[in-house]
Amino acid sequence: MLVGSGPGGLQLSYSLSRMGIDHAVLSEDPAPGGMFRRWPVFQRMLSWTKPFTGVPHTSRMYERYDWNSLVPDDDAHRAVMPALMDGTSYFPSRPEMQKGLETFAERTGIHIRYGCRWESTKAIPSSARGGGQGGGQEFVLTTSDGEYRAQVVVFAVGVAQPYRPPILGLDAVPHYGDFRPVESYKDHRVFIVGKQNSGFEIATGLLPWARQLVLASPGATKLSVNTHTLVGVRARYVQPYEDAALAGGVIILDTTIEEVRKDGAGFLVKTRNATDGRELAMVADDVIAATGFVSPLRDLPALGVATFGQSRLPAQTPFWESAAIPGIFFAGTITQGAAGLKKHGIPSNSGAVQGYRYNARVLARHLAETHFGVRTPRPQLKPAEVVPYLLNELSRGPELWHQRSYLTRVIQLDRDRGITDEGILPLAHFIDTGGPDAVAVALESNGQGDPYPAVYLRKAGVVSEHLLAPHPLLDFSGTDYERQLGEILDPVLSPSASPA
Amino acid sequence: MAVRDDVVNTIAAFSLFADLTGPQLEEVAHLFDETFFGDGERILRQGVSGSGFYIILEGTAAIRVNGVDRTSLKAGDYFGEISCLLGEVPVADIVAATPLRCLVLPAAQLEGFLTAHPKVMYRLLQGEARKLKNTTKWLS
Numbered sequence: 001m002l003v004g005s006g007p008g009g010l011q012l013s014y015s016l017s018r019m020g021i022d023h024a025v026l027s028e029d030p031a032p033g034g035m036f037r038r039w040p041v042f043q044r045m046l047s048w049t050k051p052f053t054g055v056p057h058t059s060r061m062y063e064r065y066d067w068n069s070l071v072p073d074d075d076a077h078r079a080v081m082p083a084l085m086d087g088t089s090y091f092p093s094r095p096e097m098q099k100g101l102e103t104f105a106e107r108t109g110i111h112i113r114y115g116c117r118w119e120s121t122k123a124i125p126s127s128a129r130g131g132g133q134g135g136g137q138e139f140v141l142t143t144s145d146g147e148y149r150a151q152v153v154v155f156a157v158g159v160a161q162p163y164r165p166p167i168l169g170l171d172a173v174p175h176y177g178d179f180r181p182v183e184s185y186k187d188h189r190v191f192i193v194g195k196q197n198s199g200f201e202i203a204t205g206l207l208p209w210a211r212q213l214v215l216a217s218p219g220a221t222k223l224s225v226n227t228h229t230l231v232g233v234r235a236r237y238v239q240p241y242e243d244a245a246l247a248g249g250v251i252i253l254d255t256t257i258e259e260v261r262k263d264g265a266g267f268l269v270k271t272r273n274a275t276d277g278r279e280l281a282m283v284a285d286d287v288i289a290a291t292g293f294v295s296p297l298r299d300l301p302a303l304g305v306a307t308f309g310q311s312r313l314p315a316q317t318p319f320w321e322s323a324a325i326p327g328i329f330f331a332g333t334i335t336q337g338a339a340g341l342k343k344h345g346i347p348s349n350s351g352a353v354q355g356y357r358y359n360a361r362v363l364a365r366h367l368a369e370t371h372f373g374v375r376t377p378r379p380q381l382k383p384a385e386v387v388p389y390l391l392n393e394l395s396r397g398p399e400l401w402h403q404r405s406y407l408t409r410v411i412q413l414d415r416d417r418g419i420t421d422e423g424i425l426p427l428a429h430f431i432d433t434g435g436p437d438a439v440a441v442a443l444e445s446n447g448q449g450d451p452y453p454a455v456y457l458r459k460a461g462v463v464s465e466h467l468l469a470p471h472p473l474l475d476f477s478g479t480d481y482e483r484q485l486g487e488i489l490d491p492v493l494s495p496s497a498s499p500a
Numbered sequence: 501m502a503v504r505d506d507v508v509n510t511i512a513a514f515s516l517f518a519d520l521t522g523p524q525l526e527e528v529a530h531l532f533d534e535t536f537f538g539d540g541e542r543i544l545r546q547g548v549s550g551s552g553f554y555i556i557l558e559g560t561a562a563i564r565v566n567g568v569d570r571t572s573l574k575a576g577d578y579f580g581e582i583s584c585l586l587g588e589v590p591v592a593d594i595v596a597a598t599p600l601r602c603l604v605l606p607a608a609q610l611e612g613f614l615t616a617h618p619k620v621m622y623r624l625l626q627g628e629a630r631k632l633k634n635t636t637k638w639l640s
Contacts, residue, residue: 165505218523219530256523274523292502308536308601310502315536315599323538323599339535343550345606405550432542446550447608465548465589 001026001141001148003118004156006034007101008332011070011357012154013110015364018073021372025110026143028117032105033098034332035160041179042205043094046197046234047352049081050090057082063398067354068092070104071361080104091236117144120299123325126151137327152371156332159311161296164289167193169260173267173287176202187211191269191284193257195221199290200237203250207239214282215240216253216271228447229346255280260287295334313337318426319366320359329367335359340406340428344446348406358399358407362424378412378420383493386411386419387485390441394453394476399424400443404451408440413492427456434461437492450474453481455488503534503603510557511603514576516627519619531613532603537596544580544594551590552604553580559600564593572597581624584610
């Protein structure tokens with residue numbers, strides 16, 4: 001059972017079908033697209049699809065440059081997005097994104113029961129007909145269209161339910177999702193609570209309309225161009241920041257908001273500075289809560305699903321299974337709740353399409369192998385092929401580029417079965433789970449310079465980490481890298497290496 | 501991951517933050533990320549780079565050296581500061597002994613945080629002195 005028809009649900013349904021796994025998909029929406037059927041409010045995506053790359057659109061390697069298409073296993077359905085964008089921007093418009101998702105669903109024959117609302121969830125002892133492993137229970141989903149039963153349920157229900165922090169009076173102001181047509185803010189003083197992308201998106205759109213814009217929250221603004229990650233305000237929305245820096249009229253405050261009070265036709269907002277404790281009160285015609293979103297998990301927390309953080313994300317294992325209730329899995333942007341190693345504090349891209357589309361594919365294979373008795377092929381490699389293959393994946397493999405320090409390419413070096421490509425796996429799973437001699441490669445970033453390859457070698461059950469240098473052209477296929485990787489792998493690849 | 505809004509109340513009771521005002525506690529809550537680990541999951545990994553400074557909000561964790569559990573940590577305790585301060589990989593695993601909720605700050609931000617909050621730095625120093633004293637006692 002899969003709930004949700006946004007990009008995460010579509011990708012998982014597609015990948016499950018390719019594994020031959022029968023499943024049902026329910027969605028309360030009337031059509032595919034999830035959040036992108038409405039948002040972003042200014043109708044343009046933050047993720048790009050670069051049309052000209054020197055790589056054919058029909059190749060897997062093109063996915064590195066196309067953050068918005070879902071990822072098929074066959075070339076015929078690749079790169080849906082660049083073909084339907086109008087060329088005016090490398091950020092697709094929201095309608096183009098919606099069209100892309102609809103097109104993928106239609107072309108690949110994804111079948112969804114639309115207009116079927118998941119209402120509640122029960123766990124009951126597994127019935128005798130079961131063949132699955134694990135907890136010995138199954139789940140009953142009550143929906144607007146009757147009851148559904150399954151041993152494995154996957155929720156891909158997004159993180160788009162408006163959230164307001166408990167600030168006095170904030171519950172009475174509109175949220176990001178309630179934004180009115182821009183004209184209605186003409187000559188208004190607008191106070192935006194929140195300094196994340198949603199707040200800066202609104203501020204950017206209001207620059208030509210508002211009389212004054214104030215953005216306020218306790219934490220300092222981070223910019224993605226400084227963090228070298230998706231953490232922080234994206235370049236597209238930095239204009240209000242420049243306006244504030246050049247004293248043009250936008251005001252950006254690092255401050256606690258103590259109260260929002262209705263005052264005549266407008267609002268009075270009371271703030272207090274963390275550093276000097278100074279109080280500041282401001283009058284505004286409009287206050288907008290750009291204060292984030294939570295995951296609409298309905299009764300899952302009552303069932304025992306542990307959640308954490310402001311977004312109330314479910315805590316998950318490296319394979320996106322609830323850390324508390326086995327058998328409940330997640331797909332789509334909710335998978336950011338499986339943080340992985342989060343090296344140097346940098347999150348994965350599991351919150352975004354270009355990251356979670358690969359999580360869904362890895363999850364489909366994991367479910368197929370652990371719950372449905374499917375064994376997917378492991379291609380064999382010759383010893384001399386290992387180094388060039390891994391360096392090519394590090395230079396061009398889209399899974400490694402989009403999910404740094406999170407997804408990894410694993411090669412198993414088993415004496416009896418030979419050298420096998422185990423495919424893409426969660427890096428945390430590889431490092432924390434024992435097994436035969438193997439090597440895993442990932443791309444990593446430390447938030448400062450360029451990304452660099454990381455090699456994790458498992459020999460006799462012990463994992464060692466080896467970091468390689470970055471390359472100014474991001475190409476790791478040269479002789480220097482061949483030599484370095486060769487030296488790291490020598491203890492397990494050379495004919496004289498001792499068996500594990 | 502941004503923190504849950506009740507985190508300010510939780511950390512107000514921790515000795516590390518005993519000298520901070522309400523708005524300063526909120527600032528701390530916005531600077532740190534919240535993270536969750538299932539029972540048995542590793543948080544710090546011996547020999548693996550890129551870890552951070554962790555403060556336990558809920559649950560307990562074990563310090564595991566070469567596979568042997570040495571001691572346990574509870575809410576209000578912190579770990580990872582040694583590898584952050586020295587810029588080296590952790591010399592022990594930290595493993596969740598129950599479901600574990602933590603605050604985390606990346607290593608690169610610890611210096612800026614501590615120098616901006618000298619009282620927190622002093623409390624951390626007291627904590628390190630206590631650890632050193634215990635180790636010295638144990639060795640003697």
